[in-house]
Each structure stands twice: as structure tokens, then as C-alpha cells.
Amino acid sequence: MKKIFLTAAGMAAIIAIATVACQSPAVEPAVAEATAAPEDPVKRGEYLVNTIGCDDCHTPKKMGPQGPELDLENRFGGHLSTHPIGPIDTSVLSKGWALFGPELTVAVGPWGITYAANISGDSTGLGNWTEEQFFRAMREGKYKGLATSRPLLPPMPWRNFAKLKDEDLRAMFLYLKSTKPVNNVVPAARQL
Ligand code: HEC
Numbered sequence: 001m002k003k004i005f006l007t008a009a010g011m012a013a014i015i016a017i018a019t020v021a022c023q024s025p026a027v028e029p030a031v032a033e034a035t036a037a038p039e040d041p042v043k044r045g046e047y048l049v050n051t052i053g054c055d056d057c058h059t060p061k062k063m064g065p066q067g068p069e070l071d072l073e074n075r076f077g078g079h080l081s082t083h084p085i086g087p088i089d090t091s092v093l094s095k096g097w098a099l100f101g102p103e104l105t106v107a108v109g110p111w112g113i114t115y116a117a118n119i120s121g122d123s124t125g126l127g128n129w130t131e132e133q134f135f136r137a138m139r140e141g142k143y144k145g146l147a148t149s150r151p152l153l154p155p156m157p158w159r160n161f162a163k164l165k166d167e168d169l170r171a172m173f174l175y176l177k178s179t180k181p182v183n184n185v186v187p188a189a190r191q192l
Helices: 002-035 041-052 090-095 131-140 166-177
Strands: 061-064 067-070 106-109 112-115
Touching: 041 166, 090 106, 131 166
Parallel strands: none
Antiparallel strands: 061 067, 106 112
């Protein structure tokens, strides 16, 4: 019995030491962060937008030697209305498949056909949006960020973005608004 008690006490001591040991390195970055100059929100937004990968769907692509490359002239312009799509083979839908256009800016599935939106700084993009609209689009999946509008359809992964912190969403919005305006009215989503 005594031996068991000692073992338990010994373990408690080890856990206590381990806890202190694990905590101390974590303290340093927190202190460093608190003393660092606050990050420019536009720079933070650029970092987030670039790493989360909004370009994948919202920037048109050009075919290069290594495969599709971002069309930086039209960055964040969404599906370009000047790029017509070919005939859609809807027979694949009943076989359990969905389709993506070659620039990954247009998708077809059981939800119909959707075109990636213009999220550049232009008035045909997010240029005239309020922060409230952006939050509603990203958190509640509302088209144009309006309370009464239709839900945003796949493949826009807004449910993931809904979990971003307020300050991160705000930073992303400020960055997107500051991007080169791409004048492009994206075709409307529709049922097939
Ligand atoms: C996998 C593809 C995909 C990715 C990645 C993606 N989006 Fe989208 N997004 C879409 C599509 C498609 C639509 C249009 C959906 C519709 O019309 O219902 C859309 C719509 C939007 C809208 C609503 C625009 C409007 O006019 O209502 C906003 C805002 C938006 N996306 C922002 C972003 C941001 C910011 C990112 C990166 C953090 C991002 N999206 C990443 C596909 C994507």
C-alpha cells in the first residue's frame, strides 16, 4: 500500500515538473508577440488570402508549360464573362459526377452551375461592399452578403471561412478591396 502511495506521489511530482517544463517555452513567443508592432491589416489580409487559396477558384488561369497558371492581370476577377464555356454534358450528373471548367472558375453539380464571383477591388467585385456584407457572405453564406439573398452554392467553402476570427476576416476584406480592380460581371448561377 505504502509503495503504491509513493509511486503515486512520485508520478505527481513528475507531472508537475513536466507541466512547468512544457509551459515555459510557450511563454516566450506570447511575450514576443505582445511587444511586436501591430501588423498592418492589409498585409495580414494579403497573407491570409494568399495562403488560404482564394485564387484557386476566384482567379482565372492561363495554360503555361507547367499547366494552369494564375492570370494575374485578372486576379480575383472570378469567372471572366469573356470566356465562354463549352456545351455541358449533363449526362455525367446522373452518374454521380460533378464538373469543373479548365480554369476552375466554373462548376457544375447537383446544385446547378456556379461561377466564381468577382472579389477584386472593382465595383463589379467587392469594391462597393460594406464590411457587414463581407462578414455575412463569409459567415452565413449569403450571396452579395445581403440578409435576404440566396445561399451561396458549392464549391464556395464559406463554412470553413466562417470560423475565421473577426480581425482576420476584416484584414482579408481590406486587402481584397485594395486589389487591382477587374471589371467583370460574372454570369449568374442557375439550375441546369
Ligand atoms: C473551391 C472554390 C472556391 C474557393 C477556394 C473560394 N471560393 Fe469564394 N466563391 C466560389 C464560388 C463558386 C462562388 C459563387 C457561389 C455562388 O454563386 O453561389 C464564390 C463566392 C464568394 C463570395 C460571394 C460573392 C458574391 O458576389 O456574393 C465571396 C465574398 C467569396 N467567394 C470570397 C472568397 C474568399 C475571400 C476566398 C478565400 C478565403 C474564397 N472565396 C475561396 C468558389 C470558391
